[in-house]
Amino acid sequence: xxxxxxxxxxxxxxxLTVVQEIMNQLPNEEIIYFGDTARVPYGSKSKETVTKYxxxxxxxxxxxxxxxxxxxxxxxxxxxxxxxxxxxxxxxxGVVKPGAVMAYKTTKNKRIGxxxxxxxxxxxxxxxxxxxxxxEIETFSVPCPLFVPLAEEGWTDNxxxxxxxxxxxEPFADLEIDTLVLGCTHYPLLKDVIQNVVGNKVQxxxxxxxxxxxxxxxxxxxxALREDKTAPNHSFYVSDNTSKFEQIAxxxxxxxxxxxxxxxxxxx
Amino acid sequence: xxxxxxxxxxxxxxxLTVVQEIMNQLPNEEIIYFGDTARVPYGSKSKETVTKYxxxxxxxxxxxxxxxxxxxxxxxxxxxxxxxxxxxxxxxxGVVKPGAVMAYKTTKNKRIGxxxxxxxxxxxxxxxxxxxxxxEIETFSVPCPLFVPLAEEGWTDNxxxxxxxxxxxEPFADLEIDTLVLGCTHYPLLKDVIQNVVGNKVQxxxxxxxxxxxxxxxxxxxxALREDKTAPNHSFYVSDNTSKFEQIAxxxxxxxxxxxxxxxxxxx
Numbered sequence: 339x340x341x342x343x344x345x346x347x348x349x350x351x352x353x354l355t356v357v358q359e360i361m362n363q364l365p366n367e368e369i370i371y372f373g374d375t376a377r378v379p380y381g382s383k384s385k386e387t388v389t390k391y392x393x394x395x396x397x398x399x400x401x402x403x404x405x406x407x408x409x410x411x412x413x414x415x416x417x418x419x420x421x422x423x424x425x426x427x428x429x430x431x432g433v434v435k436p437g438a439v440m441a442y443k444t445t446k447n448k449r450i451g452x453x454x455x456x457x458x459x460x461x462x463x464x465x466x467x468x469x470x471x472x473x474e475i476e477t478f479s480v481p482c483p484l485f486v487p488l489a490e491e492g493w494t495d496n497x498x499x500x501x502x503x504x505x506x507x508e509p510f511a512d513l514e515i516d517t518l519v520l521g522c523t524h525y526p527l528l529k530d531v532i533q534n535v536v537g538n539k540v541q542x543x544x545x546x547x548x549x550x551x552x553x554x555x556x557x558x559x560x561x562a563l564r565e566d567k568t569a570p571n572h573s574f575y576v577s578d579n580t581s582k583f584e585q586i587a588x589x590x591x592x593x594x595x596x597x598x599x600x601x602x603x604x605x606x
Numbered sequence: 607x608x609x610x611x612x613x614x615x616x617x618x619x620x621x622l623t624v625v626q627e628i629m630n631q632l633p634n635e636e637i638i639y640f641g642d643t644a645r646v647p648y649g650s651k652s653k654e655t656v657t658k659y660x661x662x663x664x665x666x667x668x669x670x671x672x673x674x675x676x677x678x679x680x681x682x683x684x685x686x687x688x689x690x691x692x693x694x695x696x697x698x699x700g701v702v703k704p705g706a707v708m709a710y711k712t713t714k715n716k717r718i719g720x721x722x723x724x725x726x727x728x729x730x731x732x733x734x735x736x737x738x739x740x741x742e743i744e745t746f747s748v749p750c751p752l753f754v755p756l757a758e759e760g761w762t763d764n765x766x767x768x769x770x771x772x773x774x775x776e777p778f779a780d781l782e783i784d785t786l787v788l789g790c791t792h793y794p795l796l797k798d799v800i801q802n803v804v805g806n807k808v809q810x811x812x813x814x815x816x817x818x819x820x821x822x823x824x825x826x827x828x829x830a831l832r833e834d835k836t837a838p839n840h841s842f843y844v845s846d847n848t849s850k851f852e853q854i855a856x857x858x859x860x861x862x863x864x865x866x867x868x869x870x871x872x873x874x
């Protein structure tokens with residue numbers, strides 16, 4: 339057994355959808371969360387910048403005596419996972435591989451849609467990972483830049499979010515996909531409106547679910563689950579502006595969180 | 607006369623609407639522009655973070671032998687102008703004061719609307735500046751967080767931008783304003799849809815116009831205009847991802863710009 343906490347990070351609040359899944363599947367584990375709210379969004383930034391930011395955050399998380407790291411951000415997982423695994427000597431799990439595996443297991447007609455930020459789509463991380471498992475699968479990718487600000491504004495199910503979803507997802511109508519990957523941790527917040535536009539025959543994939551399963555496997559295999567009888571104490575850190583973070587966290591996690599601390603992340 | 611260039615900065619591409627006005631009114635001046643595209647948007651960040659970023663950018667611009675600085679960003683002008691004027695020994699002009707002066711000169715019924723980012727509205731910079739000139743004027747402020755991503759997506763005049771504008775600007779319908787300040791340098795890109803929603807009786811104020819006038823006055827009064835016969839060479843720097851910046855710059859300035867250079871702004 340290993341009582342040390344798990345480090346989880348994202349560009350902002352989106353990664354909380356992953357935290358929620360970890361809390362569901364591993365309720366005894368302690369979590370140290372970092373949201374880079376000063377530099378959100380990552381989705382329009384270059385690979386070099388996203389990788390630099392990921393390294394700064396991992397150096398910060400390593401000061402907290404953690405046993406593993408979850409990159410709860412598709413943009414950072416797509417652009418930086420390989421590089422940070424080379425740099426740091428700690429198990430690191432991204433959200434892309436678990437999401438891709440779930441997608442390839444789900445599709446029946448071998449036609450999968452992928453939506454995400456510009457940087458995630460440009461990296462082709464999902465389509466490469468899916469094709470590693472089955473070369474015959476065809477993938478179709480569309481970046482949806484406005485979904486993150488819509489989710490952050492709380493407009494997740496109104497006429498505007500419906501029209502935006504329709505505009506972005508229209509290209510899928512003729513492509514006969516049966517599976518759609520929500521390739522950004524913010525997107526599950528918009529899942530009702532997305533499902534409405536693509537129709538009920540298309541299965542939505544939320545990579546957060548599979549990521550939490552992979553973490554559970556990793557910890558079980560390494561005999562590294564926390565087995566303390568005391569309730570876990572989670573900690574939340576951000577790079578800026580805690581009040582909005584606390585509000586959205588309360589909604590995403592369906593409970594209030596302890597006081598959030600601001601970190602000068604550029605120092606790491 | 608003074609041949610040195612003018613430093614202009616913004617969180618991203620929005621400040622180019624100010625550059626365009628400077629080029630119109632002072633076609634002989636050289637401009638050094640910095641867009642903080644790695645850390646855009648500023649509008650949801652705290653006063654402390656925006657001030658820290660402004661100082662880094664000014665330290666960078668000072669390496670370019672400039673004679674004056676324009677903060678072509680309402681969020682940075684609202685939150686940081688006072689502090690950076692104390693720190694640096696160079697003339698610094700923000701966009702808020704010129705915009706506020708123009709608004710108070712324009713209103714007839716003394717009812718002015720102000721739209722901007724969350725950070726600009728929270729600072730109350732426009733209403734304080736307007737009331738310095740006339741205490742009887744009533745101001746009504748609304749933050750419009752989705753306008754910046756809409757402008758950056760290029761959705762400036764479609765059904766979605768109309769519905770978003772309607773949702774944000776609805777509160778003004780009963781307030782009988784006759785003047786509306788576009789308190790974010792991105793917003794002039796959406797001016798048609800904004801005018802459409804508020805109606806033709808409301809006069810829109812674009813602070814960029816007055817800011818360029820103030821700069822002209824400052825340089826004329828100090829005998830510091832550039833009087834070289836050679837055409838000016840402008841330079842553009844960003845903190846990330848130049849290709850999108852170059853595309854939007856070509857649209858905003860209605861001409862192509864020289865190659866854009868990426869700067870590691872956190873070093874300053």
